[in-house]
Amino acid sequence: MVILIAGASHTGKTVLAQKMLEKYKYPYLSIDHLKMGLIRSEQTDLTAEDDDKLTDYLWPIVREIIKTAIENGQNLIVEGCYIPEDWREDFTENYLKKIKYYCLIMSEKYIEENFAQIKKYANIIERRINDDYCTKELLIEENKHNLMMCRKYGYNCILIDEQYNIDVEI
Template structure:
């Protein structure tokens, strides 16, 4: 089984991946780690700010990693924001039946009411060196993009983050 987690920045993708790792003992691949490895090694001239270009660069690699894991009957959690909205077209039915897709999104109301908590928990799993671009407006904009792009399989965080995450953990 592959668990593919995407969503806007600060929605808790990495926290969810960590909790799923602890529950199932499945390894997980952070697309951000792959991105930084390719950038730091000089294998791309893209920068961490080139989000749209990074999706096109990283997704062909990530999709083949997913296929390889499925072909080898290995479980894997893959998390990151670099998943294109047409991700399903990259896989045949024999692969799709082995992929559980989760897109985490937050409502505007949740962001308004919990912005301080969102920022406070931004480095729970991975250290964010510079979070100065994290504003209420920016978080709403990126969440809106994901709400529009991934209308299927969304987990909407609208009242309580822990309840939303626990609903995933209890339904797996």
């Protein structure tokens, strides 16, 4: 089984992947780690700020890692914001039967009421060097976009509205 965990920045994708690793013993791949490895090794001229270009660059690699895991009967959690909206189009039905997708989405109300906490816990797993780009307005915009995308494609979304308490059963 391959579990895809998507969502905007600061929604807790890495925290959920870590919890699932501990609970189910499924390894996880952080797309951010792959991104930084390729950038730091100078395998690309892209930078960490090139989000749209990074999705186009990283997804073909991640897609083939997913296929390889499925073909080998291996469990894997893949988490990150570089999963394209139309990811399903890259897999046949045989692969899709072995992929579960979850998108973490914070409601506007949750962001408005908990922005200080969201920022406070931004480094719970990853050590963010500079988090100044993350504004309340940006989070609201990205999460609204992801909610519309999930509705459009019929994807599973985990809505964080009242309190932050996420668990996924597989």
